[in-house]
Amino acid sequence: MPELPEVETVRRGLAPALIGAQLVFVDQRRPDLRFPFPENFVARLTGRRVEALGRRAKYLLADLDDAQVLVMHLGMSGSFRIEDESAAPRGDLGPFKRKDTAHDHVEFRLSTGKRIIYNDPRRFGFMQIIPRKTLFEHPLFRNVGIEPLGNELDGAALARLFAGKAAPLKAALLDQTLIAGLGNIYVSEALHRAGLSPRRAAGSLARKDGKPTERAHVLARVIRDVLEEAVAAGGSSLRDHRQADGALGYFQHSFRVYDREGAACPRAGCGGTVKRVVQSGRASFFCGSCQR
Ligand SMILES: [Zn+2]
Structure with a gap:
């Protein structure tokens, strides 16, 4: 499932093609993805100009010139690709025919001649149109x-969100109503960098007076570091993620603990081993020696 860095990577890939372009033709090839498409989806989008492409949590937000926002979620396996109108349709490439064009569900043809195609084999993605x-x-x-890549996330914010919480730190970090868009991979990586156990109580990041502990400052900083490095690497390509130009992300090669059960802890001088435990149904990867 794409996490925040993968969605941000897709946003940055689509933005130059989409912003300022008019949607001259919209081809909706099925009635639904995870949910039905909005009523009159094609008619409401055709002729609209895209003024901005933002992101909130894992949602892409295309601001349209009629004060509506096209909201797009990639679900488990959604992706966008950009093609030039002049390029031969993939289906016509004979022996090179791509099987996965069967999962091209929406196509936006732009005034610039480019086409943006939404592909989603598992169809957990969805699109909505909502007034801005x-x-x-x-x-x-x-x-x-709060947005972990914005200015809202710092030690004080973590202390405020987690104060008094007995829940494990891992669970609190994955709680989308507290911090938006963090998933299993980047939480595991951030906790290792911060030297914090995923099983520690979330409330331990706040002092009795509600002020952040030193650990809260460190954790806030490394969460941003991990996310920013992942965005710079084009995200992590584990199953389906590709950037909008078709390139793979490569942050998965930088994982220190995620999916590395049994590997030596990469922290210099630690000598520990990466362990895997299951917390509320999700795998946690961490070093029992240096993460406390
Ligand atoms: Zn270690």
């Missing part, structure tokens, strides 16, 4: 936590 004015009151966004 009420976007953040919509049920999709009402309870979404």
